[in-house]
Amino acid sequence: MGEQSVAQTFKAEVITDYLHRLFEAAGANEKEAKQIADHLVMASLRGVDSHGISKTDIYLKRIKENMINLQPKHAINRETPVSALIEADNGMGIPSAEKAVDLAVEKAKKTGVGLVGVSNSNHCGMLANYVTKAADQDLIALAVTNAPAVVAPWGARQAFFGTNPIAYGLPSNRPHPIVFDMATSKVAKGKIVLAEQEGRDIPLGWAITPEGEQTDDPARAIEGCILPMGEAKGYGISFLVETLSSLLTGAAYGPNIGDLFSEFEQKQELGHFFMVMRADLFVGLETFKHRIDTMAEEIKQLKPMKGVKEIYLPGEIEWLNYEDRKLNGIPLSMQMLETLDAWGELYGVESIAVK
Amino acid sequence: MGEQSVAQTFKAEVITDYLHRLFEAAGANEKEAKQIADHLVMASLRGVDSHGISKTDIYLKRIKENMINLQPKHAINRETPVSALIEADNGMGIPSAEKAVDLAVEKAKKTGVGLVGVSNSNHCGMLANYVTKAADQDLIALAVTNAPAVVAPWGARQAFFGTNPIAYGLPSNRPHPIVFDMATSKVAKGKIVLAEQEGRDIPLGWAITPEGEQTDDPARAIEGCILPMGEAKGYGISFLVETLSSLLTGAAYGPNIGDLFSEFEQKQELGHFFMVMRADLFVGLETFKHRIDTMAEEIKQLKPMKGVKEIYLPGEIEWLNYEDRKLNGIPLSMQMLETLDAWGELYGVESIAVK
Secondary structure, three states, X not given: OOHHHOOEEEOHHHHHHHHHHHHHHOOOOHHHHHHHHHHHHHHHHOOOHHHOHHHHHHHHHHHHOOOOOOOOOOEEEEEEXXXXXXXXXXXXXXXXXXXXXXXXXXXXXXXXEEEEEEEEEOOOOOHHHHHHHHHOOXXXXXXXXXXXXXXXXXXXXXXXXXXXXXXXXXXXOOOOOEEEEEOOEOOOHHHHHHHHHOOOOOOOOOXXXXXXXXXXXXXXXXXXXXXXXXXXXXXXXXXXXXXXXXXXXXXXXHHHOOOOOOOOOOOOOEEEEEEEEEOOOOOOHHHHHHHHHHHHHHHHOOOEOOOOOOOXXXXXXXXXXXXXXXXXXXXXXXXXXXXHHHHHHHHOOOOOOOO | OOHHHOOEEEOHHHHHHHHHHHHHHOOOOHHHHHHHHHHHHHHHHXXXXXXXXXXXXXXXXXXXXXXXXXXOOOEEEXXXXXXXXXXXXXXXXXXXXXXXXXXXXXXXXXXXXXXXXXXXXXXXXXXXXXXXXXXXXXXXXXXXXOOOOOEOOOOEOOOOEOOOOEEEEEOOOXXXXXXXXXXXXXXXXXXXXXXXXXXXXXXXXXXEOXXXXXXXXXXXXXXXXXXXXXXXXXXXXXXXXXXXXXXXXXXXXHHXXXXXXXXXXXXXXXXXXXXXXXXOOOOOHXXXXXXXXXXXXXXXXXXXXXXXXXXXXOOHHHHHHHHHHXXXXXXXXXXXXXXXXXXXXXXXXXXXXXX
């Protein structure tokens, strides 16, 4: 890590506006460009830099390489009062997933539950954002997506599953809903990619080389496989995520998915799945939220392990990052700024960097 | 481990019949006694001894201590076409959960999805059995339950969550559906209890003492806390399991749950939650099953890690145990037989042990 790694800090609005203009200049329509910019900046605000502004480069590259359909039809198929399948028509993943969660929310409000799958999609950013949207409307939400094969099923030395994240959102009277988002791999691939971009080593135990040996070199890890979290347990959950995201929806699965970073011939064909349900199915809404708040407070008041200052709720650290970066700005490395500037030059969008 | 640890081996039917008669003699009705006997023997057939026949002792003890209502009303509340809450009326957990999954299956067949919660329940055995029941009817099922506080939220040194298992079942054309059932703790408490019963040490890393130190002594582990699997990730999933099982259903949560083994004043008030959905929501049923079968076969054909002979599917080892024990019988330790015999003597049910 050099002194360049954090170069300048920007207000979220400044970066959002810049990304918005970049994606519009690249050919996305006004609404989708805004959705993508908002989404990526939100991920960075939450401190999830691997799924935030850093994704701008590869998203724009895939658009430029004609890997994305910028006029997708987003057909709603197989619709019932509780379910629907969105054929994303190889559109950008973020607007496709936004549409899916909105539809699941609408169904859940009417019937109690909404199950919406998405097929033929692309990388949809950070799942936390979708479940937050539902939880902000007092609904319980679960979201899963598959991803290009980088994780070895437990016992194998070949990649098959993606990092296959699972996220949930729970309404609460706290300042933010409880929002948790985790990869079922030992680590998100984005974190390894970011480490490589920034020239950092990764911890041993995250990944193996193609020969099945542990490595701290992010480049070797990208050639090899990531390990599942909790060994057989992470493998088991990842199998479920893959099933709901793709076997159920008709999306591509496992090694059939086009890689985000290296594949510019084959489309991704990713699948996502959203389940939204009313929080007042069995007890009243205020009772539910009060129970969440009470349990949360009880957990925070437990005696900490040695060396631990504060016990955090699931996803609480991300909300603390959000408050901090919302107030103090988002740091961007010099390398990131240069990458963004190159796109700005290409598309005639003025740089935000202070020269 | 002494030579006594496996004393005699019995056909499943012999043990089932014996347990059936024991539970009936203890006051359960014919149907519930059969459900409980079938359930516990099925868990042992699958090799999950911690949740199988070994649970007979504590179940009968709780009945004898009047901790269980053997004439529960099982009222169905808050019913909609897609959801219902079963008030288990402090009945045995297994029949209460059977009723819930049956209702979720019925709703899923009609509407596409069924969400059924259970409140005021007791230990419901092994979740795998419930999701198997749904998967055998070509439905996708998820099941969660909370459990007495034995696991420290990540960062704490006090127990708050239970082992909070999550299970799923996926229909397939393989000989058995894909059925996966895992504790969100590093290990199921039943495994620690069984180790203590059989005088075995436990691996370091499973649990901490009340002072927050790792231990290999199962008795000290039972006094202390189990750790979550995958650290913050298991904590995050456990929080969701607790929420769906109890905050949503109105059941007791966290440390408010009565302990299965040591609490004979306060009822357990456990909560469970089942979600069943049609596998043909988006693609046809045969397509879905074919996709499951194909993915399963592709995973099994991957190159194994060094030292690994065969890559197993999630839950496949349990089905192999099932085939083996169905054919060759279930081994019971001398200690287990003596425990069962003591109940037989009390209730006038003839022992199955070969004297």
